[in-house]
Amino acid sequence: MEVNIQGAPIYFTIPILGGIPISATLVVTWLVMAIITGLCLWLTSDLKVTDVSKKQAVAEFLVETARNFTIGNMGEKFAYFVPFVAALFSLSIFSNLISLLGVFSPTADLSTEAAWAVVVFILITYNKIKAGGVLGYLKGFTEPIPVLTPFNILSELATPISMACRHFGNILSGTVINALIYGALAVASHALFGLLPGLLGDILGEIPFLMVGVPAVASLYFDWFSGFMQAFIFCMLTTMYIANAAESE
Numbered sequence: 001m002e003v004n005i006q007g008a009p010i011y012f013t014i015p016i017l018g019g020i021p022i023s024a025t026l027v028v029t030w031l032v033m034a035i036i037t038g039l040c041l042w043l044t045s046d047l048k049v050t051d052v053s054k055k056q057a058v059a060e061f062l063v064e065t066a067r068n069f070t071i072g073n074m075g076e077k078f079a080y081f082v083p084f085v086a087a088l089f090s091l092s093i094f095s096n097l098i099s100l101l102g103v104f105s106p107t108a109d110l111s112t113e114a115a116w117a118v119v120v121f122i123l124i125t126y127n128k129i130k131a132g133g134v135l136g137y138l139k140g141f142t143e144p145i146p147v148l149t150p151f152n153i154l155s156e157l158a159t160p161i162s163m164a165c166r167h168f169g170n171i172l173s174g175t176v177i178n179a180l181i182y183g184a185l186a187v188a189s190h191a192l193f194g195l196l197p198g199l200l201g202d203i204l205g206e207i208p209f210l211m212v213g214v215p216a217v218a219s220l221y222f223d224w225f226s227g228f229m230q231a232f233i234f235c236m237l238t239t240m241y242i243a244n245a246a247e248s249e
Contacts, residue, residue, distance in 0.1 A: 025109040032094045073239035089235045096227030107171045117160035127245040
């Protein structure tokens with residue numbers, strides 16, 4: 001196995017696959033999907049009509065929340081989008097939070113959000129064509145006046161790009177800020193305890209005491225809160241764009 005670190009993510013090749021490069025993003029994404037699949041199978045096992053267990057109650061709560069979120073933003077006629085929106089949110093939030101386990105977060109790689117945005121863009125375009133036909137879709141680029149056609153095309157293409165970059169930028173910035181905090185605390189710990197006289201200062205100065213507990217406060221925002229909010233915002237924009245596209249004429 002060859003490992004080539006190119007900033008982020010990490011790429012490596014597997015000889016038995018003909019030397020095809022595999023990224024850490026791909027590996028961790030499959031890990032996230034396996035975790036979500038296993039969790040869904042566990043939550044939906046041994047379902048009952050009466051005397052439901054706490055596990056089943058949690059599963060029903062999650063399904064109801066996903067349904068209310070989707071229908072609340074898109075309307076009852078879009079209820080068939082509930083599984084898609086729920087899967088997108090689950091994949092996003094688990095990918096955001098898996099960095100807490102010390103592995104590379106797939107959402108710190110722009111290709112992950114770009115792939116999600118392309119899928120959403122295809123759904124948006126499909127619903128626009130479904131609502132107004134191919135000619136109606138193409139005509140929409142010339143409104144309100146034909147001279148704005150190039151700008152309307154750019155605006156259409158900017159939708160998936162902005163969705164991807166917004167999610168990616170917030171997650172990556174949180175990762176970078178956390179790394180800077182860890183580095184700063186290590187330097188501060190060395191400088192502070194290094195002031196102690198003699199051998200005591202030499203020993204304690206090498207132990208990063210300030211890195212214990214202090215970064216957890218920043219992690220509450222950059223990992224937990226920001227991770228949840230970015231997943232929520234991405235799904236919110238997805239439902240709004242698709243619903244608006246379906247209503248366009």
